[in-house]
Amino acid sequence: MTNNLSVVVNADAQQVWTSLREPSLVAQWHGWEADELGDEINQIYFSTDVVEGPDHTSLTVNGGDVFELTPVSGGTEVRVTRAALDHDSEWAAWDEDITQGWLTFLHQLRFALERHPHGHRRTHFVSLPGGSGSGIQKLGLADVPAPGEEYSLTLPTGEALSGKVWFRSNHQVGLTVHSYAEHGDGLLIVADQPVIPEKRPDGGTIVIASTYDLGAASLDSIRSHWDSWKAENYPTEVHSH
Structure with a gap:
């Protein structure tokens, strides 16, 4: 069963957006320290097929998954919607891992913004x-x-x-x-x-x-x-x- 891929972050949408669009800030919540982290961040968030919503409330990352930012009581809801599964893709077997990874990283994003925004x-x-x-x-x-x-x-x-x-x-x-x-x-x-x-x-x-x-x-x-x-x-x- 896939978990609900959303968190409410006690920060405004612009703060969340900045954490999605500055590579050094993405590194404070995406993944963990590793030699390949910088390359992974560039591939997922900054490659040529990444699409920024014109109002900075949506971001389609490499692979087609979509971040959506919605102002709510208590801050900003950050939701990730997975792209449709391509059963012929080399990544198909790892689809649930990717889903679980987004859940982990959303909670790390919330923690970074709420507890250590400048850390x-x-x-x-x-x-x-x-x-x-x-x-x-x-x-x-x-x-x-x-x-x-x-x-x-x-x-x-x-x-x-x-x-x-x-x-x-x-x-x-x-x-x-x-x-x-x-x-x-x-x-x-x-x-x-x-x-x-x-x-x-x-x-x-x-x-x-x-x-x-x-x-x-x-x-x-x-x-x-x-x-x-x-x-x-x-x-x-x-x-x-």
Whole structure:
């Protein structure tokens, strides 16, 4: 079942639009730090087939998916409408991954604009193989409270986390994390991935930790906790980096 691909951001439509049209700002919410992130952003948001709506309330990105911005009580609703699925496309098998990715990135967009509009995030990305069940369950996050409620827990990685539940969906959990930012909080998203026959036969899980203004030692500690836990629990896998 496809999740509702929309969020309400506590910001005006022009602020949201700027976050869609400035490459350095897109990098604060799209994806995670990686060598290819800049090229990916340019391909999706700034290639020649991208179409800007004349009133800056819609953006058709590479591949045909459409962002729509609508002023609402409390800010701006940002909605992504997926393009019709081309079953002959090389991307057809990954269609649900793309849908789930948009959901993740919409919540990262909302977080960046509401919590760190002038911040610079540093991320840690972890990819966990499937085969041993849901990563959300394995990390003890299946029963977190409703969005907006406070939580406090210790992950099996050894990290003691506290904050508020940012969102929950069928396959994802997002948590604000006090210790992921020098001021305010950071964001942790854990997303279970579906089985894709012949490509990802066991499913999997991805983890995106978005941190802000941490010193090198604090960031290294977060990365070490995640990588050590992965090495112990998935010993046949190469470390994330």
